[in-house]
Amino acid sequence: GAVVSQHPSWVICKSGTSVKIECRSLDFQATTMFWYRQFPKQSLMLMATSNEGSKATYEQGVEKDKFLINHASLTLSTLTVTSAHPEDSSFYICSARGLTSGPYEQYFGPGTRLTVT
Amino acid sequence: DQQVKQNSPSLSVQEGRISILNCDYTNSMFDYFLWYKKYPAEGPTFLISISSIKDKNEDGRFTVFLNKSAKHLSLHIVPSQPGDSAVYFCAASAEQSWGKLQFGAGTQVVVTP
Numbered sequence: 001g002a003v004v005s006q007h008p009s010w011v012i013c014k015s016g017t018s019v020k021i022e023c024r025s026l027d028f029q030a031t032t033m034f035w036y037r038q039f040p041k042q043s044l045m046l047m048a049t050s051n052e053g054s055k056a057t058y059e060q061g062v063e064k065d066k067f068l069i070n071h072a073s074l075t076l077s078t079l080t081v082t083s084a085h086p087e088d089s090s091f092y093i094c095s096a097r098g099l100t101s102g103p104y105e106q107y108f109g110p111g112t113r114l115t116v117t
Numbered sequence: 118d119q120q121v122k123q124n125s126p127s128l129s130v131q132e133g134r135i136s137i138l139n140c141d142y143t144n145s146m147f148d149y150f151l152w153y154k155k156y157p158a159e160g161p162t163f164l165i166s167i168s169s170i171k172d173k174n175e176d177g178r179f180t181v182f183l184n185k186s187a188k189h190l191s192l193h194i195v196p197s198q199p200g201d202s203a204v205y206f207c208a209a210s211a212e213q214s215w216g217k218l219q220f221g222a223g224t225q226v227v228v229t230p
Contacts, residue, residue, distance in 0.1 A: 108160030
């Protein structure tokens with residue numbers, strides 16, 4: 001149980017275009033989803049927290065107009081990188097916490113590798 | 118400012134020996150600590166956790182020790198196996214932060230035959 005998927009697993013896009021990444025909880029309802037990014041050989045940095053049906057809460061320094069997060073259902077959250085630039089190239093990982101999860105339980109997706117050319 | 122630090126980027130250990138991974142934190146509000154294992158191009162998978170009210174938690178080959186006064190925790194893996202080769206992340210959370218996790222930079226463990 002507690003499986004989280006992400007789609008796509010990798011994507012290449014041109015500078016200036018937008019790209020959408022999906023995060024799905026496959027066998028549980030996720031009341032909260034977290035979005036992280038990871039640069040090579042660095043830690044996972046929390047970008048934002050989204051609760052189903054509410055606006056996402058962004059961490060300091062993360063541009064909410066650039067990284068649009070939607071959590072419209074209990075099984076799906078999306079991250080849209082708008083007007084992507086090469087510096088947005090990174091590994092994006094989502095995690096989800098379910099209705100019956102403890103406060104510290106998070107189940108991670110496999111990640112999405114974004115390359116902006 | 119990095120509140121969770123893993124100062125050893127890599128660790129090489131022989132199969133069957135003990136692996137000891139270290140983690141330091143600066144935020145005294147952290148009250149829950151977790152260790153995750155991560156393979157390349159995959160998301161982290163949960164290994165073991167410890168609450169700040171304890172100083173040790175054991176699960177099979179994995180033991181986590183917490184020294185609150187030193188703001189230090191460690192993960193012991195014994196005996197180490199080739200399948201343990203991965204990046205290990207230490208993470209911390211504070212109750213007031215609604216479960217948001219702060220991660221360290223990770224330690225690459227290589228278990229050699």
